[in-house]
Amino acid sequence: MVFKRKLECVSVGFDYPNIPKAPRSCRRKVVNKRTDAMDLLASLAGKLLEECESSSASSNAFEVNTHENCRKEIKQEDHLKSESSDQGNSVSRTTYEKTCVVNSFSFPDDGILERTPVCETKNVKCEGVTEERGDVIVNTGFEQDGGLGADAFNLEDATALGVQFPKSVCVDGDVKSPSCLNKTPNGSLDRQGNHTKLGRDDDEKLYSYHKFSSKFKSYRSPTIRRIRKSLSSKYWKQMAKEFGHYRADVGVKALYRKRKSCYGYNAWQRETIYKRRRSPDRSSVVTSDGGLSSGSVSKLPEKRDSVKLSIKSFRIPELFIEVPESATVGSLKRTVMEAVSVLLSGGIRVGVLVHGKKIRDDKKTLSQSGISSEENLTNLGFTLEPGPSKAPLPLCSQDPLVPIDPTNLSERSAVSPTLDTETPHPDDVANPGNTVDNNHLELVPYQKEITVDEEEPSTDPRALVPLPALEVEALAIVPLNQKPKRSELAQRRTRRPFSVTEVEALVQAVEELGTGRWRDVKLRAFEDADHRTYVDLKDKWKTLVHTASISPQQRRGEPVPQELLDRVLRAYGYWSQHQGKHQGRGGGAHKDSDMNRGRAVEAGVSV
DNA sequence: GTTAGGG
DNA sequence: CCCTAAC
Incomplete structure (x- = not known):
């Protein structure tokens, strides 16, 4: 891979x-x-x-x-x-x-080839x-x-x-x-x-x-x-x-x-x-x-x-x-x-x-x-x-x-x-x-x-x-990388799998804030989790969506309750269709009501 | 600094 | 998780 x-x-x-x-x-x-x-x-x-x-x-x-x-x-x-012969006995x-x-x-220069040896x-x-x-x-x-x-x-x-x-x-x-x-x-x-x-x-x-x-x-x-x-x-x-x-x-x-x-x-x-x-x-x-x-x-x-x-x-x-x-x-x-x-x-x-x-x-x-x-x-x-x-x-x-x-x-x-x-x-x-x-x-x-x-x-x-x-x-x-960034050589962060609790919090936050406001999600649900950056949350969400999309047999790691995965899918579907509509908007206005509303709609239409 | 995506 | 391009 x-x-x-x-x-x-x-x-x-x-x-x-x-x-x-x-x-x-x-x-x-x-x-x-x-x-x-x-x-x-x-x-x-x-x-x-x-x-x-x-x-x-x-x-x-x-x-x-x-x-x-x-x-x-x-x-x-x-x-x-x-x-040649090895120093030992064998001769190879x-x-x-x-x-x-x-x-x-x-x-870059012809002269080089003709240059005479200097070593004497x-x-x-x-x-x-x-x-x-x-x-x-x-x-x-x-x-x-x-x-x-x-x-x-x-x-x-x-x-x-x-x-x-x-x-x-x-x-x-x-x-x-x-x-x-x-x-x-x-x-x-x-x-x-x-x-x-x-x-x-x-x-x-x-x-x-x-x-x-x-x-x-x-x-x-x-x-x-x-x-x-x-x-x-x-x-x-x-x-x-x-x-x-x-x-x-x-x-x-x-x-x-x-x-x-x-x-x-x-x-x-x-x-x-x-x-x-x-x-x-x-x-x-x-x-x-x-x-x-x-x-x-x-x-x-x-x-x-x-x-x-x-x-x-x-x-x-x-x-x-x-x-x-x-x-x-x-x-x-x-x-x-x-x-x-x-x-x-x-x-x-x-x-x-x-x-x-x-x-x-x-x-x-x-x-x-x-x-x-x-x-x-x-x-x-x-x-x-x-x-x-x-x-x-x-x-x-x-x-x-x-x-x-x-x-x-x-x-x-x-x-x-x-x-x-x-x-x-x-x-x-x-x-x-x-x-x-x-x-x-x-x-x-x-x-x-x-x-x-x-x-x-x-x-x-x-x-x-x-x-x-x-x-x-x-x-x-x-x-060609101009400045050898320190990060290049820095070690990778240790992996820290999300716990069910964290997933729950993440899902919750995304349901409320949508999938385009990771910083807000971070602030809302992982404020104190220093090791969870908004990028991490975004990534986790990504994997969650994927996980929810595949069969349980294909999933690995600590199993995420199906209930949560269902919510993930639901939220994913909802926010996929309400991107421009709700995103970019100020804070917690479209909350649960929105989501719930959307959920209901989705449920009626495709779920 | 954030987001969005590919790796 | 990392890395980047785009903002």
């Missing part, structure tokens, strides 16, 4: 503000938001795989057509075979094919290191030259390409431009085709993200569903881990919401397809290249003096949370969730730490900053700093390293949560398989999602960037 509609926006993906249809202003905002950092990170992550692929691919064939307007038509077909060998088709990429450092290595500075910490682990495999990632490439032009993501497979959807070769809308193709390999995790304009909302792709289902829980859990106690399900939900409003706001039609797989060593990787990197990779076959690193995890900054002891764990989770959300919604920046010292000069090269084989890089770290990005990620930045100004000090994100210690939150339900009442229905899908495909513990210490997290976040930032 609810899930179904959300299915449309299922996953994930990096969203890039290059959709033709999107108002410039919107796109701009995207960039200014979390997009900055998240795009960057996402892209970095993406490069990881790119690196992997380029290094393990037995063959690569690209075809890049450059049009005037810096439009790239990239087609890529890879048949790559990769093999994976063979897969890769088909990549990228249509129409727009770049040599391969360096070190094991995962954690730097803590009170900010968000990104653990980095430099890898040896040798056993990089998929975990290696070329910063140079990433920054030079993916980071700045994250047009699409390609993980081991199809690459699609967000705009592909709208621009199939024949000019027609094409959603199905690619999806279908994507689902062929069970070993791959596919993500599809749809943003539809309202007129496409009814679209339901079986393939999409499948893709959705294939979403492995471990990734969400991974995200949860990476982001502290971030609750994946809630997070997803919140994001859905956020997106939902976004979609309503802009009628975009976009699609980004992700293919995800487990790299030989079970690390999760993703590439983000927008096709551009693909082409470039072929151009820059040999990149010796590069720095390879992997970002193992992200940590959130210090969060201050205060909850009463009586609060439930679920409440605590939500609180943390909210805190994190607030943090993220406030924008984040990326900082680079070397030996615990922040490198503020974005112009410096890595080697100049002390990031090279000559140095002990165990102290290299990245920080995600809270606070609005004051230096929007320039699409054509000439700085390949850290496009985001990392100068500001971290800020604290304090949250003074309002906890409810009432009914356990649906998310607290331990067993997803359990039947839950309507209230929880909406969340069930997520629970399921999260428990599907749980076979792999994902304990690989080298786990890379929390893919899902990035994807989700990347999505979250796409928003």
Whole structure:
């Protein structure tokens, strides 16, 4: 149900503000938001795989057509075979094919492609290191030259390409431009085709993200569903881990919401397809290249003096949370969730730490900053700093390293949560398989999602960037929603079913006031019920009418006396025919007498 | 701030 | 219950 509609926006993906249809202003905002950092990170992550692929691919064939307007038509077909051995004993060998088709990429600037690499450092290595500075910490682990495999990632490439032009993501497979959807070769809308193709390999995790304009909302792709289902829980859990106690399900939900409003706001039609797989060593990787990197990779076959690193995890900054002891764990989770959300919604920046010292000069090269084989890089770290990005990620930045100004000090994100210690939150339900009442229905899908495909513990210490997290976040930032309202991340009010008594009072009030004066109804019958807003009353009335219209067998929840339902129907019918007549009139004039009169009439006519 | 509706 | 468009 609810899930179904959300299915449309299922996953994930990096969203890039290059959709033709999107108002410039919107796109701009995207960039200014979390997009900055998240795009960057996402892209970095993406490069990881790119690196992997380029290094393990037995063959690569690209075809890049450059049009005037810096439009790239990239087609890529890879048949790559990769093999590697686990650190353990088993040796896994994976063979897969890769088909990549990228249509129409727009770049704001030609120069970029030709830009020369700036990174001059040599391969360096070190094991995962954690730097803590009170900010968000990104653990980095430099890898040896040798056993990089998929975990290696070329910063140079990433920054030079993916980071700045994250047009699409390609993980081991199809690459699609967000705009592909709208621009199939024949000019027609094409959603199905690619999806279908994507689902062929069970070993791959596919993500599809749809943003539809309202007129496409009814679209339901079986393939999409499948893709959705294939979403492995471990990734969400991974995200949860990476982001502290971030609750994946809630997070997803919140994001859905956020997106939902976004979609309503802009009628975009976009699609980004992700293919995800487990790299030989079970690390999760993703590439983000927008096709551009693909082409470039072929151009820059040999990149010796590069720095390879992997970002193992992200940590959130210090969060201050205060909850009463009586609060439930679920409440605590939500609180943390909210805190994190607030943090993220406030924008984040990326900082680079070397030996615990922040490198503020974005112009410096890595080697100049002390990031090279000559140095002990165990102290290299990245920080995600809270606070609005004051230096929007320039699409054509000439700085390949850290496009985001990392100068500001971290800020604290304090949250003074309002906890409810009432009914356990649906998310607290331990067993997803359990039947839950309507209230929880909406969340069930997520629970399921999260428990599907749980076979792999994902304990690989080298786990890379929390893919899902990035994807989700990347999505979250796409928003065209100017002001990330706090409500977006606020928790939903706890459900409080109307009691028969309340229904009675409501019916009574509506009989007297009609169905168009909810504020009055509120004042009259629920004056002291602070938790009942007039909107609630209106909604309740709506459901009451519905309930009264269906057979008793179909009704759920605490049964409402038939007598009351009859009154509901009666009042409904009455006021339906007396709308303009009585509505808008001053207060209690048409009261019972009116209603009764009307009732009598109705009774005589139709009841 | 309210209303009316869709989700 | 939430979210929005329209008032």
